[in-house]
Structures are given as structure tokens and as C-alpha cells.
Amino acid sequence: MSENLQWATVDLMGHAQTAGRIEMAGGLLRVDVPEGDGYRTEYYGMSAIYSIKLVSEEIARAYAHRTIDVMSFDAPIVSREQHIAARRQFEETESLLRQRIFELERRLTAVNVLPPPSEVDNE
Structure with missing residues (x-):
């Protein structure tokens, strides 16, 4: 040089x-x-x-000077237990939201604000 x-x-x-x-x-x-x-x-x-x-x-x-270590792609971002807990929480929240939607549809169709849900909507 x-x-x-x-x-x-x-x-x-x-x-x-x-x-x-x-x-x-x-x-x-x-x-x-x-x-x-x-x-x-x-x-x-x-x-x-x-x-x-x-x-x-x-x-x-x-x-x-490198301050960030290289992380292998196969290293889990979250543990298996954390993943299962998060998925369980999501499923519980989804179930509650589905129940609320069903109740709101029931109430709105009871006063003829919405047409009755069709069979296709329930699938």
C-alpha cells in the first residue's frame, strides 16, 4: 500500500x-x-x-468493527413453548371474536337491519 x-x-x-x-x-x-x-x-x-x-x-x-453477531437461520426466534402459548392465546381471542360476531349478527337480524345470514356465510 x-x-x-x-x-x-x-x-x-x-x-x-x-x-x-x-x-x-x-x-x-x-x-x-x-x-x-x-x-x-x-x-x-x-x-x-x-x-x-x-x-x-x-x-x-x-x-x-462489527457489533452484530451473525445468527444462523435455523435458530428459533421464539421457543416452542412461547409459540404454543401465543397460538393458544390467538385461538382463544379468535373464538371470542367469532362469538361476538355471531351475537351481533343475531341481534341485527332480529330487528331486520341485516338480512339473515346465508349458508355460505357460515362456512
Whole structure:
């Protein structure tokens, strides 16, 4: 890397972001992303870059530090017990709402405000 180091944050198409030391390398942007005591090198084509912001080394290092751990896709978002409890609560609420709808329909049809429900509506 040249002696004239430039540090930057790089916004990429697709809402991706990276930060580190940058330089042009044969039509590509080379980004050396700080990782522990070393660097991880990434290359990006100009058409993939949305913006480049020149910043200090401290800002680029802080920006490059990953604060979000990667979560596997098969990890459950809720436990099985939580899912069953939520489903049971939903079914109870749905049952209460169906009873209320039935009672309101009964009352409204009793005073001839609504026509009687057809057989198709009950399915």
C-alpha cells in the first residue's frame, strides 16, 4: 500500500457498508478492512459503489468493527413453548371474536337491519 494512506467508509449498492484503508487497484477499489491485528482485503468495482467518505483512521476502524453477531437461520426466534402459548392465546381471542360476531349478527337480524345470514356465510 502507498505511503499516502486514505481511510474511508464505503457505501455499496444493496445497503452494504464497509470501512478501512482504500486505494485504486486496476479499476477496482481496494479496501483493507481492519480485523484484529491485521486486515481483510476486499475489492469492489466502481459500479458497486454508492459513495465513499474520507474519514480519519479512528473513525474507519470504529466503523469497520462489527457489533452484530451473525445468527444462523435455523435458530428459533421464539421457543416452542412461547409459540404454543401465543397460538393458544390467538385461538382463544379468535373464538371470542367469532362469538361476538355471531351475537351481533343475531341481534341485527332480529330487528331486520341485516338480512339473515346465508349458508355460505357460515362456512
